[in-house]
Amino acid sequence: MEIRQAWPSDLAAVARIYGHYVTGGVATFDERPPTVEDWHRAYWKIAATGLPFLVAEDDGEVIGYALAKPWRDRPAYRGTAEESIYLAPEAVGRGAGTALLTRLLADCARCGIGEVLAVVVDSGDPASIRLHERCGFVQTGRLARVGRKHGRVLDTVLLQRTLAKPVDSAATIGA
Known part of the structure:
Protein backbone atom coordinates (compact mmCIF):
# COMPACT_ATOMS: atom_id res chain seq x y z
CA MET A 1 0.00 0.00 0.00
CA GLU A 2 1.23 3.47 -0.86
CA ILE A 3 0.11 6.77 0.66
CA ARG A 4 0.60 9.60 -1.80
CA GLN A 5 -0.65 13.01 -2.85
CA ALA A 6 -3.97 12.77 -4.67
CA TRP A 7 -4.13 13.77 -8.31
CA PRO A 8 -7.13 14.86 -10.38
CA SER A 9 -7.14 11.42 -12.00
CA ASP A 10 -7.92 9.91 -8.55
CA LEU A 11 -11.11 11.88 -8.05
CA ALA A 12 -13.49 9.38 -9.69
CA ALA A 13 -12.33 6.80 -7.11
CA VAL A 14 -12.65 9.39 -4.32
CA ALA A 15 -16.21 10.14 -5.49
CA ARG A 16 -17.06 6.42 -5.50
CA ILE A 17 -15.67 5.87 -1.99
CA TYR A 18 -17.41 8.89 -0.49
CA GLY A 19 -20.63 8.17 -2.39
CA HIS A 20 -20.87 4.81 -0.65
CA TYR A 21 -21.05 6.58 2.73
CA VAL A 22 -23.44 9.27 1.51
CA THR A 23 -26.04 6.84 0.21
CA GLY A 24 -25.53 3.86 2.49
CA GLY A 25 -24.84 5.21 5.93
CA VAL A 26 -24.63 8.09 8.35
CA ALA A 27 -20.87 8.69 8.51
CA THR A 28 -21.49 11.91 6.60
CA PHE A 29 -24.45 14.26 6.71
CA ASP A 30 -24.32 14.80 2.95
CA GLU A 31 -27.46 13.42 1.36
CA LEU A 54 -3.92 12.16 0.08
CA VAL A 55 -4.94 8.77 -1.26
CA ALA A 56 -4.09 5.24 -0.23
CA GLU A 57 -3.37 3.08 -3.23
CA ASP A 58 -3.12 -0.70 -3.25
CA ASP A 59 -2.20 -2.63 -6.41
CA GLY A 60 -2.92 0.46 -8.48
CA GLU A 61 -6.38 1.04 -6.99
CA VAL A 62 -7.35 3.95 -4.72
CA ILE A 63 -8.76 2.40 -1.55
CA GLY A 64 -9.11 5.49 0.62
CA TYR A 65 -8.44 9.19 0.96
CA ALA A 66 -7.78 11.80 3.59
CA LEU A 67 -7.78 15.56 3.27
CA ALA A 68 -7.39 18.65 5.36
CA LYS A 69 -9.20 21.92 4.82
CA PRO A 70 -9.33 25.21 6.69
CA TRP A 71 -11.48 24.95 9.83
CA ARG A 72 -13.02 28.38 9.30
CA ASP A 73 -12.36 31.24 6.90
CA ARG A 74 -11.52 33.88 9.52
CA PRO A 75 -7.81 34.74 9.64
CA ALA A 76 -7.43 33.92 13.34
CA TYR A 77 -8.11 30.24 12.53
CA ARG A 78 -5.17 30.03 10.07
CA GLY A 79 -3.31 27.48 12.20
CA THR A 80 -6.28 25.12 12.47
CA ALA A 81 -7.53 22.57 9.94
CA GLU A 82 -10.33 20.02 9.81
CA GLU A 83 -9.55 16.58 8.47
CA SER A 84 -11.74 14.09 6.65
CA ILE A 85 -10.93 10.43 5.98
CA TYR A 86 -12.85 7.68 4.19
CA LEU A 87 -11.93 4.16 3.13
CA ALA A 88 -13.44 1.89 0.52
CA PRO A 89 -15.47 -0.76 2.38
CA GLU A 90 -13.10 -3.51 1.23
CA ALA A 91 -10.14 -1.60 2.72
CA VAL A 92 -11.47 -1.32 6.26
CA GLY A 93 -9.35 -3.14 8.83
CA ARG A 94 -6.21 -3.33 6.67
CA GLY A 95 -4.28 -0.41 8.20
CA ALA A 96 -5.05 2.11 5.47
CA GLY A 97 -6.89 4.45 7.85
CA THR A 98 -4.02 4.66 10.30
CA ALA A 99 -1.48 5.09 7.49
CA LEU A 100 -3.53 7.85 5.83
CA LEU A 101 -4.24 9.76 9.02
CA THR A 102 -0.64 9.50 10.26
CA ARG A 103 0.69 10.90 6.98
CA LEU A 104 -2.01 13.58 6.86
CA LEU A 105 -1.03 14.81 10.33
CA ALA A 106 2.66 14.91 9.38
CA ASP A 107 1.85 16.86 6.21
CA CYS A 108 -0.36 19.29 8.16
CA ALA A 109 2.49 19.92 10.60
CA ARG A 110 4.81 20.68 7.67
CA CYS A 111 2.21 23.24 6.47
CA GLY A 112 2.38 25.05 9.82
CA ILE A 113 -0.89 23.69 11.17
CA GLY A 114 -0.90 23.47 14.98
CA GLU A 115 -4.37 22.03 15.57
CA VAL A 116 -6.31 19.45 13.56
CA LEU A 117 -9.99 18.90 14.25
CA ALA A 118 -12.26 16.00 13.37
CA VAL A 119 -16.05 16.00 13.46
CA VAL A 120 -17.17 12.37 13.66
CA VAL A 121 -20.79 11.25 13.49
CA ASP A 122 -21.67 9.10 16.48
CA SER A 123 -23.34 6.31 14.53
CA GLY A 124 -22.91 3.71 17.26
CA ASP A 125 -19.88 2.22 15.47
CA PRO A 126 -16.76 3.27 17.40
CA ALA A 127 -14.26 2.53 14.58
CA SER A 128 -13.73 6.12 13.44
CA ILE A 129 -13.38 7.49 16.96
CA ARG A 130 -10.93 4.70 17.80
CA LEU A 131 -8.88 5.46 14.68
CA HIS A 132 -8.61 9.10 15.67
CA GLU A 133 -7.72 8.28 19.27
CA ARG A 134 -5.01 5.83 18.05
CA CYS A 135 -3.55 8.76 16.11
CA GLY A 136 -3.46 11.01 19.18
CA PHE A 137 -6.79 12.84 18.94
CA VAL A 138 -8.73 13.55 22.13
CA GLN A 139 -12.46 14.06 22.43
CA THR A 140 -13.20 17.70 23.15
CA GLY A 141 -16.96 17.89 22.81
CA ARG A 142 -20.25 16.58 21.53
CA LEU A 143 -22.96 18.28 19.54
CA ALA A 144 -26.21 16.53 20.44
CA ARG A 145 -28.98 15.81 17.92
CA VAL A 146 -27.47 17.99 15.18
CA GLY A 147 -28.02 15.58 12.28
CA ARG A 148 -31.00 13.76 10.83
CA LYS A 149 -30.38 11.11 8.21
CA HIS A 150 -31.99 7.82 7.20
CA GLY A 151 -34.60 8.22 9.92
CA ARG A 152 -32.02 8.66 12.67
CA VAL A 153 -31.22 11.62 14.90
CA LEU A 154 -27.46 11.79 15.34
CA ASP A 155 -24.79 13.45 17.45
CA THR A 156 -21.33 14.44 16.34
CA VAL A 157 -18.19 14.02 18.42
CA LEU A 158 -15.50 16.68 18.20
CA LEU A 159 -11.92 15.47 18.38
CA GLN A 160 -8.72 17.50 18.36
CA ARG A 161 -5.05 16.76 17.83
CA THR A 162 -2.34 19.25 18.72
CA LEU A 163 0.57 18.98 16.30
CA ALA A 164 2.80 21.86 17.32
CA LYS A 165 2.71 25.47 18.21
CA PRO A 166 1.39 27.16 15.05
CA VAL A 167 3.70 29.45 13.18
CA ASP A 168 2.15 32.89 12.60
CA SER A 169 3.39 33.30 9.04
CA ALA A 170 2.36 33.06 5.42
CA ALA A 171 3.04 29.30 5.64
CA THR A 172 -0.21 28.84 7.53
CA ILE A 173 -3.54 28.64 5.77
CA GLY A 174 -5.54 31.74 5.14
CA ALA A 175 -2.58 34.06 5.59
Whole structure:
Protein backbone atom coordinates (compact mmCIF):
# COMPACT_ATOMS: atom_id res chain seq x y z
CA MET A 1 0.00 0.00 0.00
CA GLU A 2 1.23 3.47 -0.86
CA ILE A 3 0.11 6.77 0.66
CA ARG A 4 0.60 9.60 -1.80
CA GLN A 5 -0.65 13.01 -2.85
CA ALA A 6 -3.97 12.77 -4.67
CA TRP A 7 -4.13 13.77 -8.31
CA PRO A 8 -7.13 14.86 -10.38
CA SER A 9 -7.14 11.42 -12.00
CA ASP A 10 -7.92 9.91 -8.55
CA LEU A 11 -11.11 11.88 -8.05
CA ALA A 12 -13.49 9.38 -9.69
CA ALA A 13 -12.33 6.80 -7.11
CA VAL A 14 -12.65 9.39 -4.32
CA ALA A 15 -16.21 10.14 -5.49
CA ARG A 16 -17.06 6.42 -5.50
CA ILE A 17 -15.67 5.87 -1.99
CA TYR A 18 -17.41 8.89 -0.49
CA GLY A 19 -20.63 8.17 -2.39
CA HIS A 20 -20.87 4.81 -0.65
CA TYR A 21 -21.05 6.58 2.73
CA VAL A 22 -23.44 9.27 1.51
CA THR A 23 -26.04 6.84 0.21
CA GLY A 24 -25.53 3.86 2.49
CA GLY A 25 -24.84 5.21 5.93
CA VAL A 26 -24.63 8.09 8.35
CA ALA A 27 -20.87 8.69 8.51
CA THR A 28 -21.49 11.91 6.60
CA PHE A 29 -24.45 14.26 6.71
CA ASP A 30 -24.32 14.80 2.95
CA GLU A 31 -27.46 13.42 1.36
CA ARG A 32 -26.40 13.71 -2.29
CA PRO A 33 -23.11 12.23 -3.41
CA PRO A 34 -20.85 14.92 -4.86
CA THR A 35 -20.10 14.44 -8.54
CA VAL A 36 -16.59 14.03 -9.90
CA GLU A 37 -16.87 17.66 -11.04
CA ASP A 38 -17.73 18.66 -7.46
CA TRP A 39 -14.62 16.80 -6.30
CA HIS A 40 -12.50 18.63 -8.87
CA ARG A 41 -13.66 21.96 -7.46
CA ALA A 42 -12.93 20.78 -3.89
CA TYR A 43 -9.54 19.39 -4.93
CA TRP A 44 -8.38 22.68 -6.46
CA LYS A 45 -9.74 24.69 -3.53
CA ILE A 46 -7.75 22.53 -1.10
CA ALA A 47 -4.68 22.68 -3.36
CA ALA A 48 -4.85 26.48 -3.28
CA THR A 49 -4.53 26.41 0.53
CA GLY A 50 -1.44 24.18 0.39
CA LEU A 51 -3.09 21.62 2.67
CA PRO A 52 -2.78 17.88 1.97
CA PHE A 53 -5.20 15.74 -0.03
CA LEU A 54 -3.92 12.16 0.08
CA VAL A 55 -4.94 8.77 -1.26
CA ALA A 56 -4.09 5.24 -0.23
CA GLU A 57 -3.37 3.08 -3.23
CA ASP A 58 -3.12 -0.70 -3.25
CA ASP A 59 -2.20 -2.63 -6.41
CA GLY A 60 -2.92 0.46 -8.48
CA GLU A 61 -6.38 1.04 -6.99
CA VAL A 62 -7.35 3.95 -4.72
CA ILE A 63 -8.76 2.40 -1.55
CA GLY A 64 -9.11 5.49 0.62
CA TYR A 65 -8.44 9.19 0.96
CA ALA A 66 -7.78 11.80 3.59
CA LEU A 67 -7.78 15.56 3.27
CA ALA A 68 -7.39 18.65 5.36
CA LYS A 69 -9.20 21.92 4.82
CA PRO A 70 -9.33 25.21 6.69
CA TRP A 71 -11.48 24.95 9.83
CA ARG A 72 -13.02 28.38 9.30
CA ASP A 73 -12.36 31.24 6.90
CA ARG A 74 -11.52 33.88 9.52
CA PRO A 75 -7.81 34.74 9.64
CA ALA A 76 -7.43 33.92 13.34
CA TYR A 77 -8.11 30.24 12.53
CA ARG A 78 -5.17 30.03 10.07
CA GLY A 79 -3.31 27.48 12.20
CA THR A 80 -6.28 25.12 12.47
CA ALA A 81 -7.53 22.57 9.94
CA GLU A 82 -10.33 20.02 9.81
CA GLU A 83 -9.55 16.58 8.47
CA SER A 84 -11.74 14.09 6.65
CA ILE A 85 -10.93 10.43 5.98
CA TYR A 86 -12.85 7.68 4.19
CA LEU A 87 -11.93 4.16 3.13
CA ALA A 88 -13.44 1.89 0.52
CA PRO A 89 -15.47 -0.76 2.38
CA GLU A 90 -13.10 -3.51 1.23
CA ALA A 91 -10.14 -1.60 2.72
CA VAL A 92 -11.47 -1.32 6.26
CA GLY A 93 -9.35 -3.14 8.83
CA ARG A 94 -6.21 -3.33 6.67
CA GLY A 95 -4.28 -0.41 8.20
CA ALA A 96 -5.05 2.11 5.47
CA GLY A 97 -6.89 4.45 7.85
CA THR A 98 -4.02 4.66 10.30
CA ALA A 99 -1.48 5.09 7.49
CA LEU A 100 -3.53 7.85 5.83
CA LEU A 101 -4.24 9.76 9.02
CA THR A 102 -0.64 9.50 10.26
CA ARG A 103 0.69 10.90 6.98
CA LEU A 104 -2.01 13.58 6.86
CA LEU A 105 -1.03 14.81 10.33
CA ALA A 106 2.66 14.91 9.38
CA ASP A 107 1.85 16.86 6.21
CA CYS A 108 -0.36 19.29 8.16
CA ALA A 109 2.49 19.92 10.60
CA ARG A 110 4.81 20.68 7.67
CA CYS A 111 2.21 23.24 6.47
CA GLY A 112 2.38 25.05 9.82
CA ILE A 113 -0.89 23.69 11.17
CA GLY A 114 -0.90 23.47 14.98
CA GLU A 115 -4.37 22.03 15.57
CA VAL A 116 -6.31 19.45 13.56
CA LEU A 117 -9.99 18.90 14.25
CA ALA A 118 -12.26 16.00 13.37
CA VAL A 119 -16.05 16.00 13.46
CA VAL A 120 -17.17 12.37 13.66
CA VAL A 121 -20.79 11.25 13.49
CA ASP A 122 -21.67 9.10 16.48
CA SER A 123 -23.34 6.31 14.53
CA GLY A 124 -22.91 3.71 17.26
CA ASP A 125 -19.88 2.22 15.47
CA PRO A 126 -16.76 3.27 17.40
CA ALA A 127 -14.26 2.53 14.58
CA SER A 128 -13.73 6.12 13.44
CA ILE A 129 -13.38 7.49 16.96
CA ARG A 130 -10.93 4.70 17.80
CA LEU A 131 -8.88 5.46 14.68
CA HIS A 132 -8.61 9.10 15.67
CA GLU A 133 -7.72 8.28 19.27
CA ARG A 134 -5.01 5.83 18.05
CA CYS A 135 -3.55 8.76 16.11
CA GLY A 136 -3.46 11.01 19.18
CA PHE A 137 -6.79 12.84 18.94
CA VAL A 138 -8.73 13.55 22.13
CA GLN A 139 -12.46 14.06 22.43
CA THR A 140 -13.20 17.70 23.15
CA GLY A 141 -16.96 17.89 22.81
CA ARG A 142 -20.25 16.58 21.53
CA LEU A 143 -22.96 18.28 19.54
CA ALA A 144 -26.21 16.53 20.44
CA ARG A 145 -28.98 15.81 17.92
CA VAL A 146 -27.47 17.99 15.18
CA GLY A 147 -28.02 15.58 12.28
CA ARG A 148 -31.00 13.76 10.83
CA LYS A 149 -30.38 11.11 8.21
CA HIS A 150 -31.99 7.82 7.20
CA GLY A 151 -34.60 8.22 9.92
CA ARG A 152 -32.02 8.66 12.67
CA VAL A 153 -31.22 11.62 14.90
CA LEU A 154 -27.46 11.79 15.34
CA ASP A 155 -24.79 13.45 17.45
CA THR A 156 -21.33 14.44 16.34
CA VAL A 157 -18.19 14.02 18.42
CA LEU A 158 -15.50 16.68 18.20
CA LEU A 159 -11.92 15.47 18.38
CA GLN A 160 -8.72 17.50 18.36
CA ARG A 161 -5.05 16.76 17.83
CA THR A 162 -2.34 19.25 18.72
CA LEU A 163 0.57 18.98 16.30
CA ALA A 164 2.80 21.86 17.32
CA LYS A 165 2.71 25.47 18.21
CA PRO A 166 1.39 27.16 15.05
CA VAL A 167 3.70 29.45 13.18
CA ASP A 168 2.15 32.89 12.60
CA SER A 169 3.39 33.30 9.04
CA ALA A 170 2.36 33.06 5.42
CA ALA A 171 3.04 29.30 5.64
CA THR A 172 -0.21 28.84 7.53
CA ILE A 173 -3.54 28.64 5.77
CA GLY A 174 -5.54 31.74 5.14
CA ALA A 175 -2.58 34.06 5.59
